[in-house]
Amino acid sequence: MRLNPLRTTGRLALATMAVAAVVLSGISPASAAPESTAPLADTLVHKVTIDKVNRHLIAMQRFADRSGGSRAAYTNGYRDSLDYVAGKLRDAGFDVQTPEFTFDRRITDAESITAGATKLSTFPIIHTISTPVGGLTGTLVHVPVDANPGCDAADYAGLAMTGAIALIKRGGCTFTQKQAMAADAGALAAIVYNQLEGPPRGILAGGPTASRIPTGLVTMAEGAQLVALAGTTTTVDIRTHIQPTVSHNLIAQTKTGRADNVILAGAQLDSEDDVPGINDNATGSAALLEVALQLGSKPRISNAVRFAFWGAEWTQSGSRAYIDTLDFEAQLDIAMYLHFDMLGSLNAGHFVYDGDDSDRVAPGPRPFGCAQIEKTFQTFYTALGVPTEGTNYDANTDHPYFVALGIPTGGVYGGSFTYKTAAQAAKWGGTAGAAFDPNHQTPRDNLGNVNRAFLDRNADAIAYGLGTYATSTEDINGVPPRAQRALTRSLTKSAKAEVAAAS
Incomplete structure (x- = not known):
């Protein structure tokens, strides 16, 4: 029996529409048995x-x-x-x-805080600028603690911050903002201490260009030691350098x-x-x-x-x-x-x-x-x-x-x-x-x-x-699973074969 080309072409269109409906709905014909997740x-x-x-x-x-x-x-x-x-x-x-690739390895050359007779290590915050060799020296000034310590210009009002070392409690805003506010107030360097137990680790959002003054981090316990030493002449020595290094x-x-x-x-x-x-x-x-x-x-x-x-x-x-x-x-x-x-x-x-x-x-x-x-x-x-x-x-x-x-x-x-x-x-x-x-x-x-x-x-x-x-x-980019693609190809091939046989 000779097939009607128009009817066969219609079958191709209907088959294509049916497959599209299957794909969009996520429901597959039982005979197709597509893979499930x-x-x-x-x-x-x-x-x-x-x-x-x-x-x-x-x-x-x-x-x-x-x-x-x-x-x-x-x-x-x-x-x-x-x-x-x-x-x-x-x-x-x-x-x-x-x-292989090459990365900028950060090497720490100095990481000390010396306040009077007390000497502590500090973590140079990632992307901080360095102090000169020998460090920077000034009076240690503790920024008053509120809900957002050291985050606003008002926190530094009335403090003798010009040429000082700012001591700031962590929390309330980014490290980037804290050190920028301290720099605006005239500080030479900043030390941020943890507000809770944990390692002193952090990074300046915005990368190296965000660094205004050398900035280090210390633990909560070390912060308490430094708070008790506020007013003491303090030297901060934070220095790092970059060494191109090969890895894989x-x-x-x-x-x-x-x-x-x-x-x-x-x-x-x-x-x-x-x-x-x-x-x-x-x-x-x-x-x-x-x-x-x-x-x-x-x-x-x-x-x-x-x-x-x-x-x-x-x-x-x-x-x-x-x-x-x-x-x-x-x-x-x-x-x-x-x-x-x-x-x-x-x-x-x-x-x-x-x-x-x-x-x-x-x-x-x-x-x-x-x-x-x-x-x-x-x-x-x-x-x-x-x-x-x-x-x-x-x-x-x-x-x-x-x-x-x-x-x-x-x-x-x-x-x-x-x-x-x-x-x-x-x-x-x-x-x-x-x-x-x-x-x-x-x-x-x-x-x-x-x-x-x-x-x-x-x-x-x-x-x-x-x-x-x-x-x-399919939910990410519309690409259906393999079985649905196979079903589409099978129906399309069958319908095309009917069209060819009818012509």
């Missing part, structure tokens, strides 16, 4: 265990121990970590690349799945100077590595998964160097970037990057897709009965350049040197008024100070997220 995600969650993740942490601790207690990006501890991850992935069938990233990608719709998942592999960096961020790297091993190099997936283990994370040098190698078409191949950081903080919380800005913690616009990524991770934790909070896209980690390029970005995080509130302690347990990671960037960031219950859940969250998006990124 659940099987791969559930399988990975089941396979990724805390024992396997912890084994990688043990290795990282040993690399640090035999390298003087550090896995910083220029040390043998980091090179051993890189070789370990590369070896595991190669054994699993991945093609592994370790591209590690990149590995599945051999299956679409190479033009890649899920890029990353974690910092190195530590900070002079610390083992087990929570920050061997936990993120170990969990990501185990997910990669359980996924395998040739899984049945719709979208390829690319694993990145970054070096020099504090300056974002590794991730930025990688992005700089990608032209616009290569950037378009990346469907999203997922980042995993500090997953086993001792006093942890369950944070998800605030893609929809519902928590009002992240300034600036976020690319389309960030809100959907946040919801995916929230869905996982909600199913476990675990509450989450949004966290900002921290400028001190590997997010900024992906976000700036418009690449949907998200991930999970356990918290660092900021302090847990009473409400958060009621929600997650732990200690209110203490840092989420009281050992952050200290030698105590070791294998003995990892919250494995939180790490276990967070590793499962990585498995769930990658299993979900390796199957489909």
